[in-house]
Amino acid sequence: DAGVIQSPRHEVTEMGQEVTLRCKPISGHDSLFWYRQTMMRGLELLIYFNNNVPIDDSGMPEDRFSAKMPNASFSTLKIQPSEPRDSAVYFCASSLGQGFRSPLHFGNGTRLTVT
Amino acid sequence: SQQGEEDPQALSIQEGENATMNCSYKTSINNLQWYRQNSGRGLVHLILIRSNEREKHSGRLRVTLDTSKKSSSLLITASRAADTASYFCATVASNDYKLSFGAGTTVTVRA
Numbered sequence: 001d002a003g004v005i006q007s008p009r010h011e012v013t014e015m016g017q018e019v020t021l022r023c024k025p026i027s028g029h030d031s032l033f034w035y036r037q038t039m040m041r042g043l044e045l046l047i048y049f050n051n052n053v054p055i056d057d058s059g060m061p062e063d064r065f066s067a068k069m070p071n072a073s074f075s076t077l078k079i080q081p082s083e084p085r086d087s088a089v090y091f092c093a094s095s096l097g098q099g100f101r102s103p104l105h106f107g108n109g110t111r112l113t114v115t
Numbered sequence: 116s117q118q119g120e121e122d123p124q125a126l127s128i129q130e131g132e133n134a135t136m137n138c139s140y141k142t143s144i145n146n147l148q149w150y151r152q153n154s155g156r157g158l159v160h161l162i163l164i165r166s167n168e169r170e171k172h173s174g175r176l177r178v179t180l181d182t183s184k185k186s187s188s189l190l191i192t193a194s195r196a197a198d199t200a201s202y203f204c205a206t207v208a209s210n211d212y213k214l215s216f217g218a219g220t221t222v223t224v225r226a
Contacts, residue, residue, distance in 0.1 A: 004157070043158075043203070043216040056213070091157055100207045100214035101146060106157030 002026075004107035006092050012113045018080040021110045023092030024073055029105070031098060034067055034077050035091040037109070043091075049075065050098050082114045119147070119187075119204040119217035127223045134191040136220040138204030139184075145207045147180060147187050148214065152201045161189075161202075166209070194224045 005024040013019055025032050034046040047057045052069045060067070064083070069075040079086055089111050093104040119138040128134050138147070146165045150158040162178045164171050164187070170179050177190040191198055201219040208215075 042218050045213060048213075093157075099212040101212075103148065103160035103163055104150075104158070104214065105160065106150075108155075108157045 006107035010111050016081045019082045021077040023075045025094030029094035029096050031095045033093045037089045084114045087114050119206050121217045121220040125221045134194050136189050138187045140206045143209040145209050148205045149189050150203045196224050196226050199224045
């Protein structure tokens with residue numbers, strides 16, 4: 001079991017640039033989550049997919065953020081245009097079963113720095 | 116929003132000692148989960164305890180849940196240097212489905 005795989009591990013970009021973060025969930029898991037972690041706000045849920053369908057995107061900060069899950073083995077989180085306040089560690093997690101009543105399996109995150 | 120609050124914020128202990136951290140939450144829950152995060156890594160699930168359970172064990176970990184006090188504790192026995200990490204509690208409220216994380220307890224185990 002390779003676990004949840006995220007890429008890249010680190011991303012440094014300039015303000016205004018487009019950033020795409022990628023995630024491969026654990027095979028067989030049907031729920032996928034994107035979280036953002038900062039010192040100030042802790043862990044925040046951005047969006048939750050079940051069976052590739054976005055169920056709850058109320059945590060997406062603004063229209064600059066978008067997420068897709070074209071199939072069961074791949075998801076992207078895109079920020080366009082990026083801003084310095086988007087600097088954070090972005091985690092993808094997957095689980096088996098609907099919602100949050102099963103343990104989440106996290107990737108190692110993408111550390112995003114926007115200058 | 117339903118969010119656990121861990122106490123203490125930071126804990127420093129000697130290898131071999133026990134470490135105890137607490138989590139308090141605000142409304143009734145479906146379950147409570149504990150996660151560990153090593154520096155620069157993702158969160159790792161440790162234990163899930165349901166609202167009708169009072170205690171669970173996993174190796175050197177013991178979790179208790181007191182729904183009347185809306186609190187949970189995580190005990191790490193015979194700590195090791197490898198236990199140095201941040202520990203988070205997370206709750207799923209009864210009337211919601213989202214998992215809300217607390218701010219975490221940073222545990223340092225000194226050799």
